[in-house]
Every structure is written in C-alpha cells, then in structure tokens.
Amino acid sequence: MPLTHVCTQLKNAIRMLEHLFGSKTRYRLLRFFFHNTEKSFFVRELTRALDVQINAIRRELELLVKSTLVEETDAPGHVDQTKAGASLRKYYRLNLGSLMYPEMQALLMKAQLLDEQVFVDSIRESCGDIKLLLLTGRFAGEKDVQTDMLIVGDIKSRNLEKVIASYEKDIGFSIRYTTLTVDELYERRHMMDKFIYSIFEAKHMRVVDELDL
Template sequence: MLEQLFGSATRVKLLRLFFSNPDQPYFVRELTRKLDQRINSIRQELKNLEQIGIVEQVDKNRKKYYTLRKDFPLYSELKSLMLKAQLMLEKDFVTSIEKIGQVRYLALTGIFMGRKEATTDMLVVGKVNRLKLKRLLHKFQEYFDKDINYTVMTTKEFEFRRELTDRFLYDVLENKKVVVIDKLPKPKKKK
C-alpha cells in the first residue's frame, strides 16, 4: 500500500526502518544489508529523503551516517502514517493466523510492543499447522525487518504451565501484550 503512495519500495523500507528506530543512525552498507536492497537504490532514496529534509547526513569516524530528522515539519504525520500502515498489516497478519488452525489464544508481545528483551514475540495456543505458521511468519518478517520469535502450545500444555505458574508463560501473561484471540477457559480459583 505505502509503495504505491510513495512510489518506491526502497523508500518505504527506509522510512519504515528510520521511524521504527528514530534515534538510530545508519550507514549506507548497513542499510543495504538490513533492507536487502541494492546500494545504488539505497543511495538514490537517501538522496531523495535528504533533499526533502526527512533524513540528514552525519559524519562520524570518517563514515557517513544517516539519521531521521525529528524536527522535520511532517515528522508526526509520517510517524502516524507508518504506525497505521503497520497496524493494518498486523490485522492482516492476525486474520491469516486464524486460518491456519484452531487458535484458542493469540498474544502479541515482544517486538509488537517494543519489548526487545522479551523471550517471545507471539504466543499461539491451540491446534495449529506449524509448517503453515512458519511460512506465514517468514512472509511477515520481511515487512517487520525483524525475526519474529514465536511459541506454540497446545491448550493442554498451556493450562498445565499456567497451573504450575511457569516462569516463561507468566512473563508473557504479566507483561505488556495485545491479546488478539482469547477463547480459553478462565483459570479455576484455588481454594
């Protein structure tokens, strides 16, 4: 969608990366590796973005780095647009996951919530075709430009681990997350 709006897939990938890491400076070769794009394409789009004023070049240790300009007049609007585009993709992502099996619980955490230290980014509970899930995640990892660490459990395993107060499971349940699907029975109260 954004590629049509901005006219260049490389430009969109650059903007997405810069806005997801607004304080991070990048050098050209790093961008070519991260975004899996040709160096000339990256250079051309950086030149375009620099002329517009969205990014600026900073020299550090005899290397040219590019960083996002937070004082750019449309910074907030572009950031909002990138976030909304990501949310639309996440909605498609969730819809696709629902189709790969009988998902009883789905929680997005980790990279979806800005928690880089999380042990998993997604918890899927239910009867799921793992091969289809792996293929689906591969497709979406390209968009997020990050590996999505996921955990799949059967409903029985989830309930067992919840009953044991499993550290890993409670790290997911007690921290910042978005619960997208919750068709699990509520835990029984202990007497």
C-alpha cells in the first residue's frame, strides 16, 4: 500500500478520535497528560510538545480544570524559582483524584489501542518485510527499557521514519525505536546481548512475530 495512503488512514483515525473528544487540542492534551501522569507542565511546555497555539492550549486547560480532570499545581521541585518569571508560571497536571478520572482513563485506553493499531498497520503495510515488531517502553508502561519498539526485517528506513514522525507529531512525544535485520537479531541473541535480552525480558507486546522466538 502506498505510504501516502497509509498516512491518510492514520490521520483519519485520529480525526475520528478528536471528534469523539470534542476538539483536536482537548484530545491531544488529555492523551499527553495520561502519558505523563506524574508530571506537571506550564503552558508553553505544552504548546511546544503538541505544536499548538498558546491560546488554544489555555482555552482547553481552562475547560479541563473546570471539569476537575486537570488541576493547577505548584512548580516542580527542580524549577529554579529565582529565575525571571518563574514564580508567575501556572503548572498543570492530571488530577488522579477526579471522579471522572477512571472513566476518562478507560476511554483513552481504548482510543490509544485504536491509535496504536493504525500505527502498527501503517508500519506493516509500508515499511518493508517486517518479521518481528515488538512494542515495549512507553507502549507497555516499562520505564526502564531503553527503546519503545523493536523492528526486525528488511526495513524501508525512509518510510519508517515518515510514519513514526507523523505519529510522534500527533501524540506529542518521541518514540525510541530499534531496527535490525533478522541475521543481526540472531547474532546479538547468540552473543547474549544485554540490550536485546532486556527488551524480551521486559513487559512487551509482539504485534508481528514470524520468527517464533
């Protein structure tokens, strides 16, 4: 399938989710906060991460604070309050105590599964002969793994870069990925490569596995 058609499919699926949540910015903000439940952010951090105009971010934050899903909070401990303007910044984080949190979490988890399925399908259909595609790291809630994806096969690198870049722009964070040929994977497993073994020992999802490892 042509790469342009695959990217269109990905964008259409994301538009459907945005419509469900009421606005593109609101959906992307919520998804970003749910991916960073332990962190707080000031407005300009969010505009940079999501590439959205500051007024749109402020408008949606105001609505989310009123809904109790997001709350204003003090600056994180690492922030230097002596710097100019630092004390005037408002920080925001997900409100884990909100009555709406469990329902929104369940809805966003379903939305994330759809996002990820379209993303994975895009890789399978346009990025070469994929023999193994493994999701870990951010996709599996594994903070200590040094990669988010392991992709093994005869890979079309430029197509893969474009698909991942398109997905990164929508989710607001970078994806760490590792690509190997089948021979490279077998060789590194034979050498007891610590990095490779750390991936397989961590929590992961094998969405493509033609190697039966």
